[in-house]
Amino acid sequence: xxxxxxxxxxxxxxxxxxxxxxxxxxxxxxxxxxxxxxxxxxxxxxxxxxxxxxxxxxxxxxxxxxxxxxxxxxxxxxxxxxxxxxxxxxxxxxxxxxxxxxxxxxxxxxxxxxxxxxxxxxxxxxxxxxxxxxxxxxxxxxxxxxxxxxxxxxxxxxxxxxxxxxxxxxxxxxxxxxxxxxxxxxxxxxxxxxxxxxxxxxxxxxxxxxxxxxxxxxxxxxxxxxxxxxxxxxxxxxxxxxxxxxxxxxxxxxxxxxxxxxxxxxxxxxxxxxxxxxxxxxx
Amino acid sequence: xxxxxxxxxxxxxxxxxxxxxxxxxxxxxxxxxxxxxxxxxxxxxxxxxxxxxxxxxxxxxxxxxxxxxxxxxxxxxxxxxxxxxxxxxxxxxxxxxxxxxxxxxxxxxxxxxxxxxxxxxxxxxxxxxxxxxxxxxxxxxxxxxxxxxxxxxxxxxxxxxxxxxxxxxxxxxxxxxxxxxxxxxxxxxxxxxxxxxxxxxxxxxxxxxxxxxxxxxxxxxxxxxxxxxxxxxxxxxxxxxxxxxxxxxxxxxxxxxxxxxxxxxxxxxxxx
Numbered sequence: 001x002x003x004x005x006x007x008x009x010x011x012x013x014x015x016x017x018x019x020x021x022x023x024x025x026x027x028x029x030x031x032x033x034x035x036x037x038x039x040x041x042x043x044x045x046x047x048x049x050x051x052x053x054x055x056x057x058x059x060x061x062x063x064x065x066x067x068x069x070x071x072x073x074x075x076x077x078x079x080x081x082x083x084x085x086x087x088x089x090x091x092x093x094x095x096x097x098x099x100x101x102x103x104x105x106x107x108x109x110x111x112x113x114x115x116x117x118x119x120x121x122x123x124x125x126x127x128x129x130x131x132x133x134x135x136x137x138x139x140x141x142x143x144x145x146x147x148x149x150x151x152x153x154x155x156x157x158x159x160x161x162x163x164x165x166x167x168x169x170x171x172x173x174x175x176x177x178x179x180x181x182x183x184x185x186x187x188x189x190x191x192x193x194x195x196x197x198x199x200x201x202x203x204x205x206x207x208x209x210x211x212x213x214x215x216x217x218x219x220x221x222x223x224x225x226x227x228x229x230x231x232x233x234x235x236x237x238x239x240x241x242x243x244x245x246x247x248x249x250x251x252x253x254x255x256x257x258x259x260x261x262x263x264x265x266x267x268x269x270x271x272x273x274x275x276x277x278x279x280x281x282x283x
Numbered sequence: 284x285x286x287x288x289x290x291x292x293x294x295x296x297x298x299x300x301x302x303x304x305x306x307x308x309x310x311x312x313x314x315x316x317x318x319x320x321x322x323x324x325x326x327x328x329x330x331x332x333x334x335x336x337x338x339x340x341x342x343x344x345x346x347x348x349x350x351x352x353x354x355x356x357x358x359x360x361x362x363x364x365x366x367x368x369x370x371x372x373x374x375x376x377x378x379x380x381x382x383x384x385x386x387x388x389x390x391x392x393x394x395x396x397x398x399x400x401x402x403x404x405x406x407x408x409x410x411x412x413x414x415x416x417x418x419x420x421x422x423x424x425x426x427x428x429x430x431x432x433x434x435x436x437x438x439x440x441x442x443x444x445x446x447x448x449x450x451x452x453x454x455x456x457x458x459x460x461x462x463x464x465x466x467x468x469x470x471x472x473x474x475x476x477x478x479x480x481x482x483x484x485x486x487x488x489x490x491x492x493x494x495x496x497x498x499x500x501x502x503x504x505x506x507x508x509x510x511x512x513x514x515x516x517x518x519x520x521x522x523x524x525x526x527x528x529x530x531x532x533x534x535x536x537x538x539x540x541x542x543x544x545x546x547x548x549x550x551x552x553x554x555x
């Protein structure tokens with residue numbers, strides 16, 4: 001057996017699996033998106049652009065996603081950056097690894113349980129009840145865009161901290177010393193040295209969070225209470241309640257296309273900024 | 284700066300802590316602490332729906348992690364020695380598997396498999412002898428395992444490839460120069476070096492599958508996994524029993540994660 005045959009044999013199970021469980025299903029989605037809805041739900045073969053023409057019917061879901069995904073990404077970035085900076089530059093090296101692990105660990109635990117915790121905290125007997133004790137009454141937090149935003153930041157903060165930490169940690173600290181030796185203020189050093197050099201980390205973190213947010217379902221479902229819904233919620237409704245497979249496929253295909261386009265434009269912008277994308281893994 | 288970091292850690296851990304504390308609440312009300320009790324753990328562990336869901340989740344997670352780590356490792360090893368279109372296609376597939384949102388993977392698997400089964404079931408029925416009920420393919424445990432394997436396999440390939448990339452190539456070359464068979468080289472040189480990565484991949488795949496809600500929501504058929512059970516109970520209202528289940532799930536993932544980390548670290552040390 002030649003080496004090439006052996007390698008191909010080793011690839012065969014994974015290849016078959018990807019073919020049957022990834023390539024075929026995604027192709028079916030694309031094909032169905034040009035089809036028609038059956039009388040009892042499901043799919044009837046056809047070739048029509050009707051489903052795509054019908055997309056404005058779900059405009060609200062797309063609008064919410066396209067607003068809250070970027071806003072959530074920026075909010076996570078703003079909260080994550082100072083922490084990543086502290087961990088990489090200021091924290092005691094002895095504790096650095098432990099502190100970093102403490103940030104990442106929640107990400108690998110159930111997002112369902114972690115979002116559920118916020119139903120608990122933001123619900124009527126959680127934070128609003130505490131606020132009443134100090135005289136602030138009538139605050140409603142659960143089932144608002146704010147609650148969804150809190151859930152998003154809480155859920156994806158670790159994913160943002162990690163890549164930024166990695167770039168800041170690798171940054172040559174002598175550059176910072178040189179900058180201050182040359183009379184730059186701390187702020188100026190940060191704006192002209194640290195921040196530009198950490199762009200690859202910012203880019204990777206934002207990209208990861210943004211991609212996950214575009215397909216989010218759980219957080220708006222649990223914390224938005226049906227009032228704040230994403231494309232993901234529309235998809236669950238279309239596939240599991242109204243069983244409109246053709247239209248649902250068109251919505252799913254559109255979501256993926258929007259994602260690919262925004263991600264491509266974003267990567268172009270980042271590489272124009274002169275930064276190179278660094279691959280960082282989460283473990 | 285330091286104060287700020289402390290606040291972020293509080294933000295990260297207070298919600299988890301609150302759930303854990305209230306899971307020991309003696310009272311029925313979810314939000315007023317009325318004394319210490321472990322009764323909700325007992326309730327949860329004696330609830331047949333919870334135990335069924337737990338068993339389904341554990342079975343699915345075990346087989347998905349097993350298939351993913353075996354086939355993923357095989358693919359990662361093979362990709363080391365392959366160039367050209369096959370490699371490009373594989374890189375593309377892994378990229379797609381990781382990039383496409385879980386919800387789209389779930390939907391695609393649902394309608395893809397239902398369509399496939401609709402095509403295959405009459406054929407199977409036709410092949411079966413007259414008078415005997417033919418088996419019918421449907422969504423359930425099998426589709427859950429298959430879907431989770433697909434996604435986690437991509438993760439395993441990424442993790443194991445990272446390990447292989449850090450491996451000294453001259454070792455495998457030396458081994459074959461010394462007339463070891465390819466299988467011997469793999470067993471005695473490559474495998475011991477990538478094993479921590481493979482085991483970490485297994486544990487991460489297990490955690491991912493065990494915690495996954497969105498893909499399972501679409502492909503579970505009539506099966507109920509633990510996250511699906513928890514999700515539907517949350518919709519019916521917050522109870523201390525969910526807090527107890529949540530605390531146990533979090534604790535279990537923490538144990539698996541710490542193990543995976545230790546394995547990866549140990550491998551890291553061996554390498555240098």
